[in-house]
Amino acid sequence: MGSVCVKGVSKVYASGHRRGGDVLALDNASFEVSDREFCSILGHSGCGKTTMLNLLAGFETPTAGELLVDGERVARPTWRRTVVFQDYALFPWMTVRDNVAFGLRMKKVPGVEREQIVARQLRLVGLDGFAGHYPHQLSGGMRQRVSIARALAVDPEVLLMDEPFAALDAQNRAAMQQELGRLLAESEAEARKTMILVTHSIDEAILLSDRIIVLTRRPGRIKADIEVKLARPRDESDDGYIRLKRHLRDLIHDEASVS
Template sequence: MSEVRITNVSKVYPGHDARDEPVLALDNVSFEVRNHEFCSILGHSGCGKTTLLNMLAGFETPTRGEVAVDGRKVGKPTWERTIIFQDYALFPWMTVEQNIAFGLEMKKVPVSERPEIIRRQFELVGLSGFAKRYPHQLSGGMKQRVSIARALAVDPNVLLMDEPFAALDAQNRASMQEELGRLLATSDAQNRKTMVLVTHSIEEAIILSDRIIVLTRRPGRVKANIEVDLPRPRNEADPRFIELKMHLRDLIHDEFEVEH
């Protein structure tokens, strides 16, 4: 069974008032993400990428079609699906440790189990020694590590990411891509999460993904569904990496040409 299944999904937003035409954001989108796969959704701004992610999170519902995870229709947010946002969404009055513990408290994980879970997350994202720091004392890359640790601490089945590295400078972004790529390469296959990433970056999609879904300009439709068969960690100098990058660039550029 596929972990994530998007079936004939369309989304229509009403106009702001009676004079405005409704907006068709997504049109008959279908694809699957297998258990433990990392899938990137790639496309221009406004093509419906974040709308799809919000549907998977349970924040929005399709106008038509169905979004299902592990065979069950998605209806509302649950601990089975967590999301990492672009702006970190950390509580500034809480320490790093408290931010990571927050989800465990809301999920009512037994108090006796929390320290070990938090310790494992610190090791996983390389934040040992920063437990008592506050978000304002951290770099952007470190804040995003905290966001990742907090999302993983509640042990979701599916991890959703809405351009999590877009707010970082180029050096930190590359570092975080490399770090997440390392985690994917070294994770036990049975313990890997199913992951869905929204991104504008072709390179980021190739570095991280097992599958890349390319959407057309609005209304978003599936233009390409590509399996990435490259060894991890990915090497940007690999001729196959370059070939795939150029292919994806052509797909995206074609959409630009259509628009103009």
């Protein structure tokens, strides 16, 4: 189970200067994500998207409100909520196999079971032939697939992704979006994880999401909560896709015009 509930969450960062004002990053944000749902948090840079992800991960605490996963308050980081970062965050001295196995070792998963899980996750992301390679021997897209495999290997309830493809070039980014879309389309319903993606890309949000939360410019407030009712895999030439993209673009552009 991996239902997520964000209830009246605000986050203030103290400036640390006598004359500088505190920064209100999030203001009274509330939304829910159902078990096994893929939700994107979409908005301009600086709108509080990453702050929201850090709160959900337990890296930071809210100034007001609360965040719940399966009814339990988020109080600290845990393997139940794993994070895929923009910069891969792989251990350069470890092989692909050992990077994916890292969290399993921390959970003290027995050796044989650990090897089976690692092999399964590498097959899932199409890297079963690269288990003995090191991160510097891989392309950016391949490194990010290792990060996803490592995050999924510990069987989290919620997978959090902080603009995971932003560091890739356009071609690799599109390929990774298609790859993650394929995993979502092909995974059995009972095996899917609750996933929350932070992104500023409208296309990325539409291609991958069941729901899209749009944040206003700082302070981040919930501007729209949109259910995506498009069949997978998503077709960018589909009329429904085009209408949704236009609607999201209007929301974002409208936000820019009043900032």
